[in-house]
Amino acid sequence: MIQIPCPWCGPRNVTEFHHYGPSATRPSVADTTVEGWHRYLYFRANPLGPVEESWYHAAGCRRFVAVVRDTHSNQITPAEGAER
Amino acid sequence: MKNGHTSDSDSARASSGRASRRPPRRERYSALQLVSKGLSGGDWPRVWEHRDLERRYDVVIIGGGLHGLATAYYLAAHHGIRNVAVLDKGYLGGGGSGRNTAILRSNYLTPEGVRFYDRSLKLYEDLAGELNFNVMFSQRGHLTLAHNDGALRTMRWRAEVNKLQGIDSEVIGPDEIKRLVPRLDTSDEARYPILGALYHPPGGIIRHDAVVWGYARAAGRLGVHLHQNTEVTGIDVQNGSVTGVRTNRGTIAAGTVVNCTAGWSTLISDMAGVDMPVTTSPLQAAVTEPVKPFLDTVVVSGTLHVYVSQTDRGELVFGASVDPFTSYSTRGSLEFVEGLASNVLKLMPSLSKMRLLRQWAGLCDMTPDYSPIMGATPVQGFFVDVGWGTYGFKAGPVAGEAMAEHIATDRVPEIIAPFGLDRFETGRLVGEKGAAAVGH
Ligand SMILES: Cc1cc2nc3c(=O)[nH]c(=O)nc-3n(C[C@H](O)[C@H](O)[C@H](O)COP(=O)(O)OP(=O)(O)OC[C@H]3O[C@@H](n4cnc5c(N)ncnc54)[C@H](O)[C@@H]3O)c2cc1C
Ligand SMILES: [Zn+2]
Numbered sequence: 058m059i060q061i062p063c064p065w066c067g068p069r070n071v072t073e074f075h076h077y078g079p080s081a082t083r084p085s086v087a088d089t090t091v092e093g094w095h096r097y098l099y100f101r102a103n104p105l106g107p108v109e110e111s112w113y114h115a116a117g118c119r120r121f122v123a124v125v126r127d128t129h130s131n132q133i134t135p136a137e138g139a140e141r
Numbered sequence: 142m143k144n145g146h147t148s149d150s151d152s153a154r155a156s157s158g159r160a161s162r163r164p165p166r167r168e169r170y171s172a173l174q175l176v177s178k179g180l181s182g183g184d185w186p187r188v189w190e191h192r193d194l195e196r197r198y199d200v201v202i203i204g205g206g207l208h209g210l211a212t213a214y215y216l217a218a219h220h221g222i223r224n225v226a227v228l229d230k231g232y233l234g235g236g237g238s239g240r241n242t243a244i245l246r247s248n249y250l251t252p253e254g255v256r257f258y259d260r261s262l263k264l265y266e267d268l269a270g271e272l273n274f275n276v277m278f279s280q281r282g283h284l285t286l287a288h289n290d291g292a293l294r295t296m297r298w299r300a301e302v303n304k305l306q307g308i309d310s311e312v313i314g315p316d317e318i319k320r321l322v323p324r325l326d327t328s329d330e331a332r333y334p335i336l337g338a339l340y341h342p343p344g345g346i347i348r349h350d351a352v353v354w355g356y357a358r359a360a361g362r363l364g365v366h367l368h369q370n371t372e373v374t375g376i377d378v379q380n381g382s383v384t385g386v387r388t389n390r391g392t393i394a395a396g397t398v399v400n401c402t403a404g405w406s407t408l409i410s411d412m413a414g415v416d417m418p419v420t421t422s423p424l425q426a427a428v429t430e431p432v433k434p435f436l437d438t439v440v441v442s443g444t445l446h447v448y449v450s451q452t453d454r455g456e457l458v459f460g461a462s463v464d465p466f467t468s469y470s471t472r473g474s475l476e477f478v479e480g481l482a483s484n485v486l487k488l489m490p491s492l493s494k495m496r497l498l499r500q501w502a503g504l505c506d507m508t509p510d511y512s513p514i515m516g517a518t519p520v521q522g523f524f525v526d527v528g529w530g531t532y533g534f535k536a537g538p539v540a541g542e543a544m545a546e547h548i549a550t551d552r553v554p555e556i557i558a559p560f561g562l563d564r565f566e567t568g569r570l571v572g573e574k575g576a577a578a579v580g581h
Contacts, residue, residue, distance in 0.1 A: 058475065072476050076466035078420075092566045099418035099509045099565045103407040105469050128421075128469050 062135050065118045073116035079108055105129055109136050170273055188354065189361030194368055197394040198226045200548065201386055203373045203409055204401035205229030206238035207349075207534060208526050210356040210367075211541025212399060212548075217363035219542070220549035225365045226395075228388060230372035234353035237403050238534065240503030242426050242460040242581070244439055244450065245535040246283045246344030248303050248310045250295075250576035253559040254512060255306045257539060260556055262343060264538035274355030276347055277453065281437050283344025284318065285580055286488075288333040288444040295575050296339040303341075313340045321438055324489045332487045333444055344439060346450050346458075349534060356541075376412040382521035383413065397548055399524045404469070404504025406527035415518045417527065418565045419506045422463040423470060424531050425477045427500040431455030441580045445484040448579065457495065459485060462579050463505055463531060473500040505530050510570035511577040515544060515557045524548060525562065531581040532573075 059071040084097050102108075105128055111121045123136035168174070168186070178185065200216060202209040205227045216222040229235070245265055247258035269276045287293040296312050303310035315327040318338050327335050361367055368390075375387035376398060385394040400409045404421045431454050441448035446462045459481055464474070478500055486493055507530050508514060514528035526544050529536065543557045553561070559571050 070476075071466075078467065091568070095566050095568055096416075100416055101418070101420055103420045103467065105405075105408055128467060131468055131470050131472075 059131050059133070061112055061114075061122060061124060061133055063114050063117060063120075063122050064135065065120060066114065069114070069117055071112075073114060074112040074122070075115050077111045077113055077121070079110045170275070188358040189367060192366040192368075194371065194390055194393070195226070195366065196391070197385075198366070199224040199395065200226075200397040200399065201393055201395040202227045202399045202401055203386065204236070204403065204405075205233040205357075205367060205369065206236045206401060206403060207234070207353055207356065207537035208238075208403070208529065208540055208544075209399070209401035210353060210360055211537045212401060212526060212544045213365045213541075214356050214360040214363070215541045215545035216549060217360060217365055219545055222545075222549055223364040225360075226368060226393070227360070227365060228368050228371040228373060228386070228393075230370070230389075232369050233357050233367060234350060236405075237503045237505065237529065238353050238537075239350060240426070240501055241349055241534045242448070242450070242458050243346045243349040243534060244283070244344070244448070244460075244581055245278070245347055246341055246439075246580075247308055247535075248283070248285075248299055248339060248341040248344065248576070250299050250302060250573055251512075251571050252302060252306065253571050254573050254576070255303055255308060257556055257560075258535060259306060259308055260542075261536050261539035264542065265347065265535075268352070268355070268538060272355035272359045274351060274358060276351045276355055278345065278347045279453070280343050280345040281439065281450075282321065283341040283439045284321065284441065285339040285341075286318070286335050286440065286442045286444075287312075287337045287339070288335060288442065290336070292443060293337050296337060299339055299576060308341075309343055310339060310341045312337050322436065322440055324435060324491055325440065326488060326490055333442075346439060346452070352534075352537065356537075373409060373412070376409070376523070378413055378520055378523070381519075383523040397522050397524070399526060399544065399548065401526045403506045403527060403529050403533065406506050406525065410518070410525060410527075413518070413520050413523045415520055415523060415525070415562075417514065417525065417562065418509055419514070419528055420467045421469055421504050422465075422467050422507055423502040424460070424463045424505045425473055425500060425502045426458065426460045427478060427481060427497050428452075428459070429457040429495045430498050432457070432495065440488070442484070442488060443579045445487060446579050447481060447484040447488070448581075449485060449488075456498065457492070460581065463507065464502075469504060471502040471504065473502050507531075509565070511573040512571040513540070513560050514562050515540060516547060516553055516561045518562055530577065532577045535581075 060068040126133045247262045249255045319327045372389045377384045383398045436451040439450040508528040543554045546554045
């Protein structure tokens, strides 16, 4: 079972969370191109190894949780500087 | 590829001064041969040759799954391009091609998708003859259940798109569903009552390993080199053109390199500096102990995220949607079997005493529109055949045929033109989620 260390609820089963993935910075509509916008919409890094990403604790405190997860082993540790 | 595999290749290697390779065996399989070997206890020799790794090939294909092998086969068979190597970091068919639930169908949602998958189904219908290998294609019919009005509407939409392309596909009601699958709970009391289904008679299941082995054998006979345990670790690009690949067994020069690595495909494209809108998620499946035959169609429920078919041996094969997060881990989860079992029982309550034998996972290369990505990339000579998600096994023959033509002629065959990598920059997506998210 994969557990996610929620800073507010403690370690909880992954099924309580929605995966949001690495956060992407939304380009400003004023000065992005159509291609730039499409890249923002569709292109995500897909590395093998540690990724910093967020999960939403839907069946719990309903807050976003930042973690570092190894996409090979699914080992999860709280992200650097995550609250609490 | 089964028995005597290791000893065969070892002795070939040991005895080879260089020239003294065993003469290639050109055995043709037939019913007669089966009977005579069955009676005499004769030996079935290894079906493709061990070859030394050359330092240069015309075409290097990365990934020895169905897509890589089919591309190699059609390059050699249709276009006479035989100086081709297929490299796999593990064994042939060890990726999704050996882990899928082998459902074939063409009742997709978009005209582009329907036309594409239909060509593949046609190729599958003749594949056993073409490859001289029994691929056990059973066109037993495919049912996609609708449990609510929204789903029923999508089924009607799909049926109309399908019929326009001449594909046998229609919406049927609960009575006919009950006749086709008596074990289904079609009563009003069901937790998710069945309102109708999209029925696709030419759909069915196939022996997936046989498809892989059949293409490997046929490609090997045409001179294609198949190299297992050969992992690509880098791709050399000079002045915007690919010049070769680096592997754990040394560098190989090639002017054409094809990425057929499905769940690992962004790692390979990253090596060439090509970005792709692909993420990797595991997909799990499970199989029960064998029981008497009672199910001779494929049944899919999108609402319940589950599908089931019965193999020739009698086991029930269950599948589902991808795990809801990205990962390269192929470890199965308890949550998956729990959810699966409870959903299967909502459809067929009489299966409650069945025991699961096994569960497993494979990696799926998911795209934003649930359609594949095929064709050239900004790096000259570097092609991709990826984005096969949970649905790419059925597409192996057509993708191989079209990719081979593309590489050999330098023109994009019309049948794959809608599926280029550039669609994510122009926004012309081919949205197949409504037909591919659970049904594969
Ligand atoms: C559980 C499950 C059920 C499925 N059910 C269906 C279904 O019912 N119908 C359907 O149509 N599809 C289905 N699919 C999807 C289908 O299996 C895949 O889309 C298809 O097999 C992809 O084939 P491929 O040849 O592109 O890739 P794969 O078969 O995955 O082959 C890729 C190969 O690349 C190799 N590789 C990776 N990295 C490297 C490297 N660096 N160097 C060398 N080699 C490398 C791997 O070892 C692997 O053998 C299912 C998938 C799964 C996991
Ligand atoms: Zn919480």
